[in-house]
Amino acid sequence: MMTLSERFPGFVRGVxxxxxxxxxxxxxxxxxxxxxxxxxHLHLLERGAxxxxxxxxxxxxxxxxxxxxxxxxxxxxRDELRVQADRTRELRHSIDKGDFLDEEDYRTGENSxxxxxxxxxxxxxxxxxxxxxxxxxxxxxxxxQPGKRFCVSLHxxxxxxxxxxxxxxxxxxxxxxxxxxxxxxxxxxxxxxxxNLQTNLPAFLHSLSLHLNALTSRQQQIxxxxxxxxxxxxxxxxxxxxxxxxxxxxxxQQDPETLVTLLYRDLTSExxxxxxxxxxxxxxxxxxxxxxxxxxxxxxxxxKALEIMNKTGVIA
Amino acid sequence: MDETTRxxxxxxxxxxxxxxxxxxxxxxxxxxxxxxxLLDFSTSKxxxxxxxxxxxxxxSNRLTLKHVCELEMIYFIxxxxxxxxxxxxxxEPDDDVMTVELRQFKEQFKAxxxxxxxxxxxxxxxxxxxxxxxxxxxxxxxxxPNQLKPTYVVHHLQTPYVFVYNLxxxxxPLLYQALVLATxxxxxxxxxxxxxxxxxxxxxxxxxxxQAFPTKYARPLQEKNTAPxxxxxxxxxxxxxxKRLQLACEAFGEGNVPRLETATYKLETRYRGSGNETLNNxxxxxxALIKFSSANLLVSLNHCVSAGMAETxxxxxxxxxxxxxxxxxxxxxxxxxxxxQSMVQKK
Numbered sequence: 001m002m003t004l005s006e007r008f009p010g011f012v013r014g015v016x017x018x019x020x021x022x023x024x025x026x027x028x029x030x031x032x033x034x035x036x037x038x039x040x041h042l043h044l045l046e047r048g049a050x051x052x053x054x055x056x057x058x059x060x061x062x063x064x065x066x067x068x069x070x071x072x073x074x075x076x077x078r079d080e081l082r083v084q085a086d087r088t089r090e091l092r093h094s095i096d097k098g099d100f101l102d103e104e105d106y107r108t109g110e111n112s113x114x115x116x117x118x119x120x121x122x123x124x125x126x127x128x129x130x131x132x133x134x135x136x137x138x139x140x141x142x143x144x145q146p147g148k149r150f151c152v153s154l155h156x157x158x159x160x161x162x163x164x165x166x167x168x169x170x171x172x173x174x175x176x177x178x179x180x181x182x183x184x185x186x187x188x189x190x191x192x193x194x195x196n197l198q199t200n201l202p203a204f205l206h207s208l209s210l211h212l213n214a215l216t217s218r219q220q221q222i223x224x225x226x227x228x229x230x231x232x233x234x235x236x237x238x239x240x241x242x243x244x245x246x247x248x249x250x251x252x253q254q255d256p257e258t259l260v261t262l263l264y265r266d267l268t269s270e271x272x273x274x275x276x277x278x279x280x281x282x283x284x285x286x287x288x289x290x291x292x293x294x295x296x297x298x299x300x301x302x303x304k305a306l307e308i309m310n311k312t313g314v315i316a
Numbered sequence: 317m318d319e320t321t322r323x324x325x326x327x328x329x330x331x332x333x334x335x336x337x338x339x340x341x342x343x344x345x346x347x348x349x350x351x352x353x354l355l356d357f358s359t360s361k362x363x364x365x366x367x368x369x370x371x372x373x374x375x376s377n378r379l380t381l382k383h384v385c386e387l388e389m390i391y392f393i394x395x396x397x398x399x400x401x402x403x404x405x406x407x408e409p410d411d412d413v414m415t416v417e418l419r420q421f422k423e424q425f426k427a428x429x430x431x432x433x434x435x436x437x438x439x440x441x442x443x444x445x446x447x448x449x450x451x452x453x454x455x456x457x458x459x460x461p462n463q464l465k466p467t468y469v470v471h472h473l474q475t476p477y478v479f480v481y482n483l484x485x486x487x488x489p490l491l492y493q494a495l496v497l498a499t500x501x502x503x504x505x506x507x508x509x510x511x512x513x514x515x516x517x518x519x520x521x522x523x524x525x526x527q528a529f530p531t532k533y534a535r536p537l538q539e540k541n542t543a544p545x546x547x548x549x550x551x552x553x554x555x556x557x558x559k560r561l562q563l564a565c566e567a568f569g570e571g572n573v574p575r576l577e578t579a580t581y582k583l584e585t586r587y588r589g590s591g592n593e594t595l596n597n598x599x600x601x602x603x604a605l606i607k608f609s610s611a612n613l614l615v616s617l618n619h620c621v622s623a624g625m626a627e628t629x630x631x632x633x634x635x636x637x638x639x640x641x642x643x644x645x646x647x648x649x650x651x652x653x654x655x656x657q658s659m660v661q662k663k
Contacts, residue, residue, distance in 0.1 A: 140531070142530050142531065144530050151529050151530050153529070153531065167527070167529035169529065179639070180527070180638075180639050181523075182523050182527045182529070183523075184522070184523070184524075185475060185476070185477070185521070185522050185523060186474055186475045186476075236417075236418055236442070236446075237446060238446055238472065238473050238474040238475070239446065239472060239474065239475055239522070240414070240474055240475075242414050242474060243414075243415075243417060243473075243474070245417075245418075261417075263415065265414070265415075
């Protein structure tokens with residue numbers, strides 16, 4: 001008689017070792033055992049243990065094939081992109097160098113798409129730069145008659161607010177000339193024109209812009225003085241705001257009135273170059289607090305200086 | 317109150333409209349406001365003058381000519397549009413021109429003028445808008461200053477512009493010299509600009525009006541009450557029209573432009589038309605005076621150009637009104653060659 005282990009080697013091993021596939025998949029094997037009988041199942045297990053049944057799973061195989069195909073296409077795509085990136089780099093390099101208007105390349109249509117995209121990107125970048133340039137107070141140049149005349153706008157600002165915009169129309173036909181402008185007539189435009197216009201346009205515009213911005217600053221300061229410091233009267237000023245005469249009152253009723261004259265000799269600056277203080281009381285201008293105020297007026301915009309003087313009790 | 321003071325006061329009371337008189341007298345401040353309120357300003361000017369005179373005599377027993385001149389100045393400063401103002405231009409500025417200051421200017425001007433002419437009365441007043449007003453009554457060696465026909469001068473310190481009202485050619489050199497010395501300039505000349513409104517010619521010369529310049533940014537749309545047009549009708553020339561308007565605005569300003577009444581062109585050119593033999597071959601230049609006049613000349617010219625009645629681009633003859641700040645031109649053959657053309661079209 002055959003031993004059980006001879007008759008059912010797989011079963012015994014399966015039972016004794018307990019590590020085979022059948023154990024790990026009990027549900028399905030049990031179902032098979034139920035429908036086909038125990039022996040046929042044992043037979044199957046035996047064959048399995050002997051390695052007679054091929055172990056391959058057809059579904060898994062398909063998946064591997066799929067993945068291989070994916071790898072293949074991705075590799076192809078990668079190569080394609082690599083080529084494209086190389087080409088783009090090359091084009092960008094040539095555009096940066098400035099010879100992007102290569103007619104022939106255009107006509108052949110080679111790389112035309114990338115070229116167009118790159119150019120658009122470049123254009124947007126330049127536009128943004130230009131906008132930023134305007135925002136920080138650059139000049140606008142517009143050609144009014146091609147090759148002959150152009151118009152420059154100079155923006156002025158004070159403490160972060162845009163104020164007046166001035167314009168100049170320049171003629172380039174023979175020598176550079178100012179055709180018309182709306183710069184205030186008291187501005188020494190002629191002197192600036194003589195200094196720089198023919199030789200150095202950016203320098204001319206820069207110095208004019210300095211003058212105009214300083215003028216705006218002085219104008220705004222006067223507005224602020226009139227607005228904020230009620231005890232001080234602006235007695236005299238002029239179109240260029242190069243002279244400012246202020247009548248200041250002391251904090252007490254019986255204090256003598258003081259006449260403060262600010263002279264702005266440097267027209268490119270918003271600060272005065274000379275401060276004189278006059279009063280009925282001769283000793284007052286030489287008092288230490290007025291001496292301090294004088295230096296304050298020279299160092300600070302006039303409305304700020306007056307505000308400090310107000311707080312420290314020099315003026316009402 | 318002496319005779320001259322009386323006459324000047326009478327003139328002022330007569331000249332000032334009854335509706336304005338109360339305000340002018342109040343600004344003057346020689347008569348208390350309570351008494352002014354009691355005055356009847358609807359009576360005849362003769363009665364009114366007597367009332368004002370008696371009030372003045374009661375309140376300030378020593379009312380002098382100076383005070384009455386001040387009254388006249390107050391009225392004149394408030395209403396400068398009473399005659400023709402001429403613009404003058406100070407040239408060749410000294411280095412220290414920017415330091416001229418009101419007090420100094422007053423002293424210098426008075427001193428210089430009295431050096432030049434013995435009998436002259438000068439009154440200087442600073443107006444709010446940074447302008448210095450000078451009233452000059454001229455006399456001569458044998459006559460006292462004529463207070464009834466004063467010359468008015470308006471000058472903005474530290475600018476080269478002077479505006480003169482009622483100045484005779486006899487006194488012109490005197491005034492010019494005094495002004496040149498007091499403002500520290502080398503010389504002074506006529507700007508060839510005149511008009512009835514002081515503020516207009518001042519704004520015009522100082523370019524404090526809105527000038528059009530081309531910009532990158534779209535111009536704000538001007539509101540117009542145009543009738544709704546048929547959507548099927550397309551304007552073929554809309555673009556040209558827009559361009560003409562832009563050119564017109566660039567040449568003559570836009571929005572609220574200063575009011576100029578006239579532009580005069582004195583032609584001393586040869587006649588070049590065809591078909592008129594008598595005019596064509598003359599040795600003498602063909603002399604003509606062309607005068608454009610309008611309630612507001614710049615607006616009229618702007619309209620002419622934008623409506624296509626005058627040619628575009630705007631001829632330099634017309635655009636130099638704004639560019640050079642003049643409204644009187646002498647055109648000779650040498651200067652601007654073919655200038656007599658293109659001026660014919662107008663209204």
